Amino acid sequence: MTTKPQKPCPICRKPRAEEFTPFCSKRCKDRDLARWFGDGYAVPGRPASPEEIATSDWDKQD
Numbered sequence: 001m002t003t004k005p006q007k008p009c010p011i012c013r014k015p016r017a018e019e020f021t022p023f024c025s026k027r028c029k030d031r032d033l034a035r036w037f038g039d040g041y042a043v044p045g046r047p048a049s050p051e052e053i054a055t056s057d058w059d060k061q062d
């Protein structure tokens with residue numbers, strides 16, 4: 001019997017749900033989209049640099 005260790009939700013680190021893989025819920029899935037579309041990425045008048053994205057501690061927030 002083999003049990004694969006599941007990676008947690010990349011957004012909130014909770015166990016992921018199969019239905020929303022790799023996220024734990026629709027909320028986190030939507031949040032991930034919002035991250036790319038609305039938070040420091042492709043925002044008019046505020047070009048995001050790769051460094052800014054890389055050093056973002058966005059996903060540490062809850």
Ligand SMILES: [Zn+2]
Pocket residue numbers: 009010011012013014023024025028
């Ligand atoms: Zn989550």
